[in-house]
Amino acid sequence: MNNHMQPAEISGFLERTLLRVQKPARYTGGEWNAVSKDWDATPHRVALAFPDIYDLGMSNLGLAILYDLLNKRPDMLAERVYAPWTDFEAELRSAKVPLYSLESRHALADFDVIGFSLPYEQLYTNVLNMLDLAGLPLRAANRTAEHPLVLAGGSGCYNPEPMSAFFDAMVIGEGEEVVFEVVEAYAEWRRENEGNEGNQGNGRSRFTSHVSRFTLWQRLAQIRGVYVPHLYAVSYHADGTVAQVEPIDEAAPPSVVKRILPTMPEPTTNFIVPFVDTVHNRAAIEIQRGCTRGCRFCQAGMIFRPVRERPVQEVLDAVDKIIASTGFEEIGLLSLSSSDYSGVAELVEAIMTKHGDKKLSVGLPSLRIESFSVDLMEQLARGRRRSGFTFAPEAATDRLRDVINKPISTEDLLKTADEVYSRGWTTIKVYFMIGHPTQTMEDVDAIADLAQQVLAIGRRHIGGKAKVRVGVSTLVPKPHTPFQWVPVEDEATLNAQIRHLQARLRGRGLEFSWNDPQDTLIEAFLSRGDRRLSDVVERAWQLGAKFDGWQDIRSYDAWMQAFAEQGLDPEWYARRERKIDEVLPWEHINAGVSKEFLTLDYMNSLKGAVVDDCREHCFSCGILGLFKHDRRNVPDGAWGCPALGRGKQRQPVDITPVPLYVNPDMAPELAPQYGPRVPQRAGLHEPARS
Amino acid sequence: MSVNNMPEAAVQAQRLRVTYSHQGPLRYVGHLDVVRTWERALRRAEVPLAYSEGFNPQAKLQFASGLPLGTTGRAEIMDVLLTEVTDPAEFAAQVTPHLPAGLAIVAVAEAPIKTKALQGLLRSSDWQADVQTDLSADALEAKVRTFMDSASIEATRRRKSRSNTYDLRILVLNMRCAGQAEPGWQRLLMTLRSEPSATGRVDAVLEKLDLGEVVSRIERQRLIFAD
Numbered sequence: 010m011n012n013h014m015q016p017a018e019i020s021g022f023l024e025r026t027l028l029r030v031q032k033p034a035r036y037t038g039g040e041w042n043a044v045s046k047d048w049d050a051t052p053h054r055v056a057l058a059f060p061d062i063y064d065l066g067m068s069n070l071g072l073a074i075l076y077d078l079l080n081k082r083p084d085m086l087a088e089r090v091y092a093p094w095t096d097f098e099a100e101l102r103s104a105k106v107p108l109y110s111l112e113s114r115h116a117l118a119d120f121d122v123i124g125f126s127l128p129y130e131q132l133y134t135n136v137l138n139m140l141d142l143a144g145l146p147l148r149a150a151n152r153t154a155e156h157p158l159v160l161a162g163g164s165g166c167y168n169p170e171p172m173s174a175f176f177d178a179m180v181i182g183e184g185e186e187v188v189f190e191v192v193e194a195y196a197e198w199r200r201e202n203e204g205n206e207g208n209q210g211n212g213r214s215r216f217t218s219h220v221s222r223f224t225l226w227q228r229l230a231q232i233r234g235v236y237v238p239h240l241y242a243v244s245y246h247a248d249g250t251v252a253q254v255e256p257i258d259e260a261a262p263p264s265v266v267k268r269i270l271p272t273m274p275e276p277t278t279n280f281i282v283p284f285v286d287t288v289h290n291r292a293a294i295e296i297q298r299g300c301t302r303g304c305r306f307c308q309a310g311m312i313f314r315p316v317r318e319r320p321v322q323e324v325l326d327a328v329d330k331i332i333a334s335t336g337f338e339e340i341g342l343l344s345l346s347s348s349d350y351s352g353v354a355e356l357v358e359a360i361m362t363k364h365g366d367k368k369l370s371v372g373l374p375s376l377r378i379e380s381f382s383v384d385l386m387e388q389l390a391r392g393r394r395r396s397g398f399t400f401a402p403e404a405a406t407d408r409l410r411d412v413i414n415k416p417i418s419t420e421d422l423l424k425t426a427d428e429v430y431s432r433g434w435t436t437i438k439v440y441f442m443i444g445h446p447t448q449t450m451e452d453v454d455a456i457a458d459l460a461q462q463v464l465a466i467g468r469r470h471i472g473g474k475a476k477v478r479v480g481v482s483t484l485v486p487k488p489h490t491p492f493q494w495v496p497v498e499d500e501a502t503l504n505a506q507i508r509h510l511q512a513r514l515r516g517r518g519l520e521f522s523w524n525d526p527q528d529t530l531i532e533a534f535l536s537r538g539d540r541r542l543s544d545v546v547e548r549a550w551q552l553g554a555k556f557d558g559w560q561d562i563r564s565y566d567a568w569m570q571a572f573a574e575q576g577l578d579p580e581w582y583a584r585r586e587r588k589i590d591e592v593l594p595w596e597h598i599n600a601g602v603s604k605e606f607l608t609l610d611y612m613n614s615l616k617g618a619v620v621d622d623c624r625e626h627c628f629s630c631g632i633l634g635l636f637k638h639d640r641r642n643v644p645d646g647a648w649g650c651p652a653l654g655r656g657k658q659r660q661p662v663d664i665t666p667v668p669l670y671v672n673p674d675m676a677p678e679l680a681p682q683y684g685p686r687v688p689q690r691a692g693l694h695e696p697a698r699s
Numbered sequence: 700m701s702v703n704n705m706p707e708a709a710v711q712a713q714r715l716r717v718t719y720s721h722q723g724p725l726r727y728v729g730h731l732d733v734v735r736t737w738e739r740a741l742r743r744a745e746v747p748l749a750y751s752e753g754f755n756p757q758a759k760l761q762f763a764s765g766l767p768l769g770t771t772g773r774a775e776i777m778d779v780l781l782t783e784v785t786d787p788a789e790f791a792a793q794v795t796p797h798l799p800a801g802l803a804i805v806a807v808a809e810a811p812i813k814t815k816a817l818q819g820l821l822r823s824s825d826w827q828a829d830v831q832t833d834l835s836a837d838a839l840e841a842k843v844r845t846f847m848d849s850a851s852i853e854a855t856r857r858r859k860s861r862s863n864t865y866d867l868r869i870l871v872l873n874m875r876c877a878g879q880a881e882p883g884w885q886r887l888l889m890t891l892r893s894e895p896s897a898t899g900r901v902d903a904v905l906e907k908l909d910l911g912e913v914v915s916r917i918e919r920q921r922l923i924f925a926d
Contacts, residue, residue: 040724286735336743
């Protein structure tokens with residue numbers, strides 16, 4: 010393969026090939042709002058890569074934000090690249106054409122920087138496949154100074170170890186500022202090391218021959234939030250657990266602290282408008298970052314702290330700009346918990362008053378299960394068809410919801426279901442997880458009971474039209490959450506639970522979907538693994554693993570063979586209960602939430618002790634201590650965390666997570682000290698029940 | 700309008716007949732996606748689009764004929780229904796800056812608000828097909844002559860699991876060679892029937908011309924309607 014093939018040659022290949030593949034517009038570029046800059050006149054060139062197909066990658070907000078920011082800089086350009094679907098991959102390989110960017114059709118190897126988004130584990134093998142399609146060495150250690158800098162960002166980087174061999178550097182946390190620091194550091198390193206030894210093939214001078222990538226790594230490691238795995242050594246105990254992760258170079262900090270922005274960045278508004286249908290064919294505005302609810306299974310709720318709200322007016326201005334610049338019919342207002350956005354009612358009313366007649370539909374995901382949410386959805390739906398309403402109680406009994414710190418009551422859930430069906434919706438989707446710690450078959454059975462109860466309510470209002478869709482996924486305890494020590498439920502138990510639910514969730518009006526326990530295992534070892542998994546990932550890819558999130562393509566056998574060949578055990582990574590004092594493979598990554606806090610909150614979970622939303626009561630998770638400087642520089646109301654300084658009005662602060670109440674079935678001896686079961690933020694929308 | 704009302708019924712005040720070219724990346728976009736691409740461009744341009752009523756309001760755009768994937772069009776036609784009367788030239792000026800690469804307005808004219816659907820009025824269309832081939836002009840000419848001299852040519856149309864045979868010859872009203880388009884490329888011009896129940900496809904014709912696996916550039920040049 011000529012990995013520096015010229016754009017004109019690539020275009021010729023496309024003309025010969027595209028009509029043979031599915032959805033060829035995935036591979037052409039040229040969409041509205043795509044930015045095509047002058048390649049030769051722009052010194053710093055970044056490829057933004059999403060390791061899944063166009064249809065999914067185009068919906069990734071993180072990359073859309075970086076694309077916009079980078080292209081606004083006159084000296085930089087950013088272009089997109091996605092994983093080709095298998096048919097187009099075969100065409101690329103047989104014609105020996107390298108993977109190329111959609112905008113200018115330059116081969117990936119001709120970029121300065123390739124930044125991969127790593128939002129979830131099932132995409133890891135696709136990263137290797139894309140590097141291979143670009144004709145680049147997979148491992149950072151095998152790349153020379155002439156190769157592009159290969160980066161990763163996104164929540165997958167919070168346990169960087171399984172993919173650590175393949176990236177030069179991995180960005181921990183929010184990328185909007187650090188991306189420039191990395192591109193500039195690379196450029197500076199290049200400038201200092203470039204010689205005059207002729208042309209590299211992409212219009213660049215060759216490096217003087219002795220330059221090694223090591224000096225680039227040293228430079229990158231000094232940027233806050235940038236983890237350079239190759240500057241750390243990992244040692245192991247005889248039992249296979251990690252003994253120590255230690256920097257081997259002065260440039261590398263012992264612990265890499267995530268990056269955050271003190272306030273929400275300006276919203277992106279000039280979204281690329283795809284020609285073909287995509288998964289979320291719409292624009293999106295983050296209305297809030299972070300979440301204060303403290304659900305113990307939720308990695309996003311831990312790693313995206315602190316909560317920062319975007320002012321209502323800023324959201325409204327962004328909606329106007331998006332409509333004008335894209336023509337999209339749909340805008341998603343994104344957050345981890347929309348109901349907790351303090352201006353949510355005002356925002357919805359203002360948008361519908363202004364744009365209600367413009368055939369705009371507005372998505373507001375992650376609403377709480379309460380009647381207020383039904384009001385909001387009703388406003389948003391207006392005259393449009395009301396299809397599905399989504400609840401995510403995640404567990405079906407009050408007890409288990411206390412364990413996971415999502416203390417909705419069954420009673421409230423049913424009351425809300427009644428409101429939903431009575432106001433004309435026909436379908437309620439209910440999401441649960443199985444495999445929570447302390448879960449029994451009774452809790453699993455309760456999923457079916459609850460679904461039946463919801464359906465009965467629907468039948469009462471609308472008869473046979475009522476539908477309940479039950480989605481059940483399996484808990485994969487994620488790094489940096491209070492459940493990070495918990496094992497994944499064993500496969501036989503999961504299969505028995507799924508079979509039980511299958512048997513009980515049959516019949517008119519019920520739909521049941523679940524995750525294959527084999528998929529869960531792949532997700533689990535990739536999210537909880539250590540550095541040795543890089544060898545497994547590479548071997549699995551060689552054996553054909555790719556698109557691990559796609560049921561028809563992913564290859565479980567390839568993974569099992571790769572583990573066997575490396576002498577490692579996937580079950581050991583996924584299903585071993587970890588000791589509290591064990592050094593976790595991701596412990597040198599600091600997400601801002603301290604191990605002490607996570608430990609105490611894990612202990613609370615085993616007592617069924619619920620802690621309040623931390624906007625009501627700060628429990629010193631660690632984020633504020635780490636970012637107090639940033640906190641001081643923003644207005645008091647800008648964060649969910651307490652304002653700092655004397656005499657500020659703020660919520661109570663405790664140095665440990667103190668329970669709001671304790672579940673009497675879990676800890677009968679403790680429960681009386683704490684009082685009755687109450688919702689979180691009891692004072693907010695409704696009076697506390699007795 | 701109160702928040703909980705159904706959208707008001709759109710009043711159609713005007714029908715504009717838009718002739719446009721369809722090139723570039725649009726070549727790889729299927730017809731339904733082309734419709735959405737137009738709708739979004741018209742929304743960006745803030746023209747007073749009329750929408751259908753009901754739960755899922757659709758912009759009232761009526762296309763004469765969707766282009767098959769892989770082909771371009773020089774003078775495609777669609778009707779746009781508006782809720783306010785707009786000067787055709789102004790409409791073109793307003794919309795043009797909002798069109799993606801590959802779409803361009805050629806002409807806009809007012810049409811009677813009540814009219815038969817364009818689709819039903821379409822009779823035939825002119826096509827140009829450039830094929831990359833080693834065949835000499837004479838050899839190609841001979842193949843075209845053989846095709847046109849045949850009384851009937853059986854072709855097969857596959858749709859999902861079903862396939863049915865039809866006579867392709869009667870769908871080809873006219874076909875001739877037009878010489879070399881560029882070195883290595885020969886040009887064919889043809890007029891195909893394009894009625895709802897009888898639509899000829901260029902790729903089917905090329906297949907029956909027996910040119911082997913060829914790369915082609917197919918463009919629809921003109922849509923011809925009943926008077």
